[in-house]
Amino acid sequence: MxxxxxxxxxxxxxxxxxxxxxxxxxxxxxxxxxxxxxxxxxxxxxxxxxxxxxxxxxxxxxxxxxxxxxxxxxxxxxxxxxxxxxxxxxxxxxxxxxxxxxxxxxxxxxxxxxxxxxxxxxxxxxxxxxxxxxxxxxxxxxxxxxxxxxxxxxxxxxxxxxxxxxxxxxxxxxxxxxxxxxxxxxxxxxxxxxxxxxxxxxxxxxxxxxxxxxxxxxxxxxxxxxxxxxxxxxxxxxxxxxxxxxxxxxRLRAWTERRRQIAQRYLHGLAGSAVQTLPVEDGSAPVWHLFPVLAPLGRREELRGFLAARAVQTGVHYPFVIPSQKALAGVPFACPRKLANAEAFAAREVSLPIHPFLTDGEVDRVIDAVSAWDPGGGKRT
Ligand SMILES: Cc1ncc(COP(=O)(O)O)c(C=O)c1O
Known part of the structure; x- marks a missing residue:
């Protein structure tokens, strides 16, 4: 702690x-x-x-x-x-x-x-x-x-x-x-x-x-x-x-192993919570640079505020799809199709803490805090 x-x-x-x-x-x-x-x-x-x-x-x-x-x-x-x-x-x-x-x-x-x-x-x-x-x-x-x-x-x-x-x-x-x-x-x-x-x-x-x-x-x-x-x-x-x-x-292999353990703890602990974890494809061995979850549409800031009040820092990766960035105005690029999924990530993604130095107790605190959040109304606990 x-x-x-x-x-x-x-x-x-x-x-x-x-x-x-x-x-x-x-x-x-x-x-x-x-x-x-x-x-x-x-x-x-x-x-x-x-x-x-x-x-x-x-x-x-x-x-x-x-x-x-x-x-x-x-x-x-x-x-x-x-x-x-x-x-x-x-x-x-x-x-x-x-x-x-x-x-x-x-x-x-x-x-x-x-x-x-x-x-x-x-x-x-x-x-x-x-x-x-x-x-x-x-x-x-x-x-x-x-x-x-x-x-x-x-x-x-x-x-x-x-x-x-x-x-x-x-x-x-x-x-x-x-x-x-x-x-x-x-x-x-x-x-x-x-x-x-x-x-x-x-x-x-x-x-x-x-x-x-x-x-x-x-x-x-x-x-x-x-x-x-x-x-x-x-x-x-x-x-x-x-x-x-x-x-x-x-230390990289040991750190990566620790990230994987933490990710497993989150995947298990957050099943049934109000946030959606991302699917892991068969055969895929991610290294969990981030632990992204999706909040219900329109409720991300509420979730982040709820977690911040419980001393859990969160991030957003990324809040805007790249073609919408002002820096690209006047730069040639193409967007031949709809970017519906990318837009949904930009609107809903929240990154939970994941790094090799987190203790199991801290991971559990994050899980408890997310699980206590009820987008339908009051707190779950
Ligand atoms: C996916 C991705 N690509 C490229 C970069 C750029 O790396 P750097 O910050 O070292 O320039 C980053 C990191 O910021 C990244 O996350």
Whole structure:
């Protein structure tokens, strides 16, 4: 129990209590090494990450946003290319597509909030000019790599999977990110593998694509002062790489296991409550970056207020569908179909606290608080 009695979405004081000493060692090591940019720490972290993700190579970048952009550009996506993607994600997914010169084409999501693969197929069949796709393993739910790979092959579509929320997630024993041409990860501090600042990585199957991503993250330099492309400055720091290698990576499997235990406790405890949990597909092994539930339409803020009054912090992922964002006014994009499910998520989704440092007692307090809420009238207890 925290001194203030609150149950938080993320609890960085507990994170620090667990990893602080390792972090300080890693910082001391990098500080003493005098090597601060693109040195041995980044190289070692990239190798560990590639092994963990089941892909041959990784390129550490400045953020998840950059990793997606770099991935699309490393695949030589032409300017003006249409990119099939989801309307329900962090805005960064779409922003990266636009920054890479692509035109987002949004199709609706399914009952898990993931890109609806049936609709995606229909759209690819209808519009043969779509040759790129950025699906998102939202909330830590894996999109079936088998289904993605089959779709990519059938329609000749290059897939860059946004795995920012889904490191270690698997479907039918296949890892997220392995189905397509490449995968992007984010190490934003709240992520399952989070740095103490910004970071990301792009991983790919093809050594040529990996090499192009390496060039793009470093001003487009192929060798010192030789610039083949207009790249970015998006290099993962030695400090972040060292910290993650020493403090977070060795704990990631145990932390993921704890998220899964908490999710099971919620799924069991919330059955019969007034909120709807999301279905977990057969064969799916999510990593529960978030624990999303759906409130009855029009009652979300009431639920959130009820929980806040019981010291339970909640979030919303995400309150708006991406094509409705003002930043896209004047930006070319397409919305060929209705986004009914995505709109429903945007109106109804509530994220309950889930992180590896929650105690069973705290999870039960959240379950009790949600169970006490009665959208039909008064309290249930
Ligand atoms: C699904 C998704 N894609 C992309 C990003 C962007 O990652 P970053 O914040 O590291 O740029 C995030 C995280 O914010 C995310 O959740």
């Amino acid at each position: 925290r001194p203030d009695g609150r149950v938080l979405l993320n609890d960085f004081s507990r994170l620090w209590a667990e990893i602080g000493e390792d972090v300080l060692h890693a910082v001391a090591e990098v500080g003493a090494s005098g090597h601060y940019i693109l040195g041995p720490q980044v190289a070692a972290f990239e190798s560990s990450l590639a092994a963990l993700a089941g892909l041959p190579g990784a390129v550490g970048c400045g953020s998840g946003l950059d990793a997606i952009e770099i991935g699309l550009r490393a695949l030589d996506m032409p300017a003006g290319a249409k990119v099939l993607t989801t309307p329900l994600s962090a805005f960064a997914t779409t922003l990266a597509i636009v920054r890479a010169g692509g035109i987002p084409v949004f199709v609706d999501v399914d009952a898990q909030g993931l890109l609806d693969l049936d609709q995606a197929q229909q759209e690819l069949a209808r519009d043969a000019s779509i040759k790129f796709m950025v699906p998102v393993d939202l909330y830590g739910f894996p999109i079936s790599p088998g289904a993605l790979a089959a779709m990519g092959e059938r329609f000749g579509v290059a897939v860059v999977e946004d795995c920012a929320q889904a490191i270690l997630a698997e479907h039918s024993a296949a890892k997220v990110g392995t189905a397509g041409a490449g995968a992007a990860f984010s190490f934003y501090p709240t992520k399952n593998l989070g740095a103490l600042g910004d970071g990301g990585a792009f991983l790919a199957k093809s050594p040529a694509v990996i090499e192009r991503a390496r060039v793009l993250r470093d001003y487009g330099q192929t060798e010192r002062y030789v610039h083949a492309r207009l790249g970015l400055n998006s290099r993962l720091d030695e400090l972040h790489a060292a910290v993650m290698s020493r403090a977070q990576l060795p």
